[in-house]
Amino acid sequence: MIVKTHGIVLAQTPLSSQDKRLTLLTSDFGLVDAIARNVSGARSKLSAAAEVLAYNDFCLFKGKSGYIVNSADLENNFYGLREDLVNLSLAGYFCELTRFVLPSEDNGGEILRLLLNTLYLLEKRKRTPNFLKPVYELRLLSLSGFAPNLHNCCICGEEGLEEVYFLPVDGRVICGNCLQKHPYDKLKIILPAAVRKAMEYILNADSRQLFAFQLTPDSEKLLEAVSEAFTLCHAGGKFKSLEFYKSITI
Template sequence: MTVKTRGIVLGQIPMRDQDKKLIILTQDMGLIEAIARKVNGARSSLSAAAEVLAYSDFCLYAGKSGYIVNTADLLENFYNLRMDLEKISLASYLCELTRFILPDRDNGGACLKLLLNSLWLLEHGKRSPALIKAVYELRLLSISGFAPDLSGCLGCGAEEELTFYPIDGSLFCEHCRGVMPPDRPQMKLPQPVFYAMRHICEAPDEKLFSFKLTPDSEKALGFVTEYFTLCQTGGKFKALDFYKTMLA
């Protein structure tokens, strides 16, 4: 059976006989794996579409042992990202995080749109890498069912003097936070960061990046979203570690 889908390559695994296993985030099938035959050959028509970050229209053969790439028409390869080590290392982290989340048929399309928009903004310098990273982390988790409760203090609904508990994804004000164990991981949440996080989780796609923060608030947002991501996934991401060495 032949299946057609559109997707972006998040990773590749070399195999024997010049084959590669591609990890593809698709718009209607979630995250899938597909074998690209002889893709390392000099005359391969699939070599460009088999690269990480290649966004293509795929025609797949669905066999008993999985998908095989029949043809692929490249739509975008985000070439300019590859010319900037900081940007490509961040893009690699976004891909690694997405693979870890394992988007399915229900949220794959939303995750794909988020990734494509983030990569485009990153490539063209429309937003800072730090802001793109923070927005992507929190929005991806929100899409995938890990959204924090940003309605306000869980005890009284207050929206000022908040403390964020990343393991629980909850907020408490100074008056109510005594119900939480004092050794529970926590961080103060400045009001601009609180409102930015709420926007990231709730805004429609076309307005997702339509907000601005001061440099200090942007830095604070990045710290919160990264810590929240690591708490919720329990993951350790090699690409994130490498990206952070680029900033040192």
């Protein structure tokens, strides 16, 4: 059966001197693996379309053993990202993190739009890597069912507090009074109102307005730290691409 879909290449694995297995994030089927044959060499029609970060209009053959790439029309390869190592490494982290959350048919289209918009802003330098990283992490995890609860203290339930502590492992917040009464021996990060509001905005904003907010440099730095801590707690480990990104930005 032949199926058509739009998708971006998140990863590629050589199978032979000519064939590769592509991990695709598609608009219709979520995350899928597809075999691309005869993609090596300058004469290959699929060579450019099989590169990581290539966004294509795919025609796939769906068989009993999986998908095979029948054709792919390249629409965007985000070439500008390849001219900057920091931006390229961050894009690689976005791809690795996206593969981890296993987008499905239900949320694949929305996650694909999120990734494409984020890569566009990164490539065109319309927002900084430090801004885009936490926005992508939090929104991606939210779309994947891992949204933190920032609305009220997890112990007393009080709402509207100006300052709380964020508990990355639990994905919840706790007020200062409850923290004194109920000591917490895991990681906790003080969360000023401005950063909490930014997190709530990222989790709930319309996708068309997702990136339309500003933070002070200090708040942006804290947002990045909080988001990364939460992501690593709920993503089950470390990401090599993140480690490399941090090694060249610190």
